[in-house]
Amino acid sequence: MAKYPHAEIEKKWQDRWAHDGLMRCDLSRTDRKFYCLMMFPYPSGELHVGHGRNYIIGDSLARFKKMAGYEVLAPMGWDAFGLPAENAAIQRDIHPAQWTRDNIARMKQQFHHWGVVYDWDREVTSCEPDYYKWTQWLFIQLFKAGLAYRKAASVNWCPKDKTVLANEQVVDGACERCGTPIEERHLEQWFFKITAFADELLSDLGTLADWPERVVTMQRNWIDRSDGVEIDFEVKGTGRRVTCFTTRPDTLFGATFMVLSPFHPEVERLIAGSRREDEFRAAIARYQADRLSGKARIEPGKDGVFLDAYAVNPVSGESIPIYMAPYVLMEYGTGAIMAVPAHDERDFEFATRYELPVREVVRFGATPGVLPTSSYSGDGVLVNSGAFDGLGQHEAFAKIADDLERRGLGRRRVNYRLRDWLISRQRYWGAPIPMIHCPKCGVVAVPEADLPVLLPHDVDFRPRGDGKSPLATSDAFRAVTCPQCGGAAVRDTDTMDTFVDSSWYFLRYLSPKDSTAPFQKDLCDAWLPVDQYIGGVEHAILHLLYARFITHFLHSQGHLGFGEPFARLFTQGMIQKNGIKMSKSRGNVVPPDSIIGPMGADTMRLYILFLAPPERDSEWNDESVEGCYRFLNRVWRFYEARESVLAKPAGGPIDERALTAPERALFRKAHWAIDRVLGDVNDHFRFNTAISALMELMNVMAPFGDEDVQSGSAQRPELLRFAFDTLVRLLAPMTPHICEELWERTGHRGSVFASAMPAANPDYVKSEQFDLVIQVNSKIRARESVPADTDSEAMKAIALRHPRVIEELAGRDPKRVVVIQNKLVNVVI
């Protein structure tokens, strides 16, 4: 039998949607708004079916919401700056701008062929001056607020990409992108002070009830707040002090030694001119080498050196030896710790190795003993702690902290694992940092009226490897007059991390062409937070944290009326082939055209949605795709075989009581399908079960009307039409082309997406009969078909007079009879 003409149908509707602006959004309709946002892609070229999932889920959801009466905002744009464009451009000897533009055109074409429709009037492209002008504006706002600062920092340097990487972009000591082991360099870099927002970013996670739990957890662990106390220890005989951070001031009396990071400044002071200086320096060099190799966990008990020096416990006056050891990190706290081996695992390991005293200061239960875990269990009582003996741990924390603060020897402090965000990059293809270095005035922001600072086109953009940006080679770009004093000055030649570009794009969609402001507060306040954000879980930390930070910042400055940008988040799973992620380098990608060509975009969409719950990683199976194609053909043939009935309007309401039993079953199945599909999609993105419900409806519909139509005696045309219309409308968001065509052919005016979703009548959602399960002692012994909503007494009676039950009872009385409405009766003997 002939296949339905998908190619022709799909082209027709794709062109019509584009022409009619199907997803054009009217921003003035805010009473029922739905902002449906998909993470904008990096324009890397061809998209494969794995990428497609994100956009197909989003497009289907947007269409559902449209049919549910929402004014849907579904925009799309391009995260267009970044390294791959440069690398590809270097390889192919074309300009990154050209390469990027070509890819955008290609990907737009692909969306079009998939039937994925956006409001293209709102397209944003982060590498265009009309966009990055405002990324630069954002930088200046952060600068003015004291949240963008320069610091000479030891930074992660990728020798292959020849650029600095953020901590977040270093994975296992290697570059996230190319896998090259990173090196350490000391360079002046720009940072955004995200740590200033650490606390609100952490506590507001609690308001994100509609985010996946695991994403919230990942962010919480990433920020990781710890409350503690900084304590000053005197370095004996020097008059100098070393400050330690601890979350356990209650164990202060148990500190039997101190450990400095080998990179702590005090180490240099202690070893300079010392008798064992050479030995110390050799050790430091070794630790340095280990640190750069990155990977291995450093065993606290493995390595450390006594520095021939002592510190004085500020409370007990006790002298304790000072060690340096690589298990203490310079990057966290103060780079120095007071070691309490009795109550900290790592300190315990170290003390064991170097035979240092272990003194119990918190007792759990009655028996003395050490408990070397860093967890703060809270029910211990202090011992060996002078005046603080007998206090509970929590109380001791407070008392000791108070005591230290009063005497000026310490202060309460909160530390985060989160570090400030290093945003400068020594690369060409990014937004230039809008700053000027003046010999007289120092670092000065470019006046906002002078934005954008244009990225010069004719620069040798290959990376240089000397720690400077390619922009530094352009004298024309660098030379500038200082906006403050008018003297000669130079521009900053670094560009911004692309995560800055993507940290605010969702605001720009509302006024993408506005040349006077990055976004409009009133529009943003009306349309945000985003109602549904959809993207890959790989952005769980970086992008989502940065976007939250920037939104919180803009909120704090009064530019926005809200702090959290994304009310609901959905992270879709990866599509794999042969058990691994689809990627070009692994050669296991499925090109969309290999499906669309023979079977059409609707089949591809249907398969991707039917495959599995969308949040789950799933395996692509070529054979299963055909099952979806078969289903669409069945729908098509159902129409064709009944065209004479379906093609013309069949009016009249359906009188349920006048229907025959099988007709009533179909009528109810349609109502059931409405209920299922809308519930599955709205509540949990369960497109897979929604589709299976529609397949069930089709299975019930299939026998209806065929022969009757042939013989010209079709019964109940209104029922046939009701069932078919229902199927078409429920299926339309997922397979839009075939459904638009069928909607038109069945005599409807206007797009199916301009029509309303059908509503289920609760009276008809359940089938008339159900299988009453009769159990004896919880084992199924019989089933009987009975009318829905048979009351408990009647159900019980049916069960008790069933021959099987009578047989099992053998004259005895049941001990108990459990009745579950519309389900089962369990006779317990």
Add this chain to the structure above:
RNA sequence: GCCGGAGUGGUGAAACUGGUAGACGCAGGGGACUCAAAAUCCCCCGGAGCCAAAACUCCGUGUCGGUUCGAGUCCGACCUCCGGCACCA
């Protein structure tokens, strides 16, 4: 190590608040149509017991226990896989 998530047929997966395990597909087997094939349509399809069929019975949701009339679902312990963090004081 810590924090999440997941383990169900040959396979992708269903199973709403504890109540018929395996819906809906795919693959496979059988049949109809056909000269034949494709396509389509119909039937079967977790395992075991029975020569076979029907009926029936038992077992079965990673493992072992528990709660309950009843557990894939709840509780406890464990195993495996995936993801995140990993010297954070």
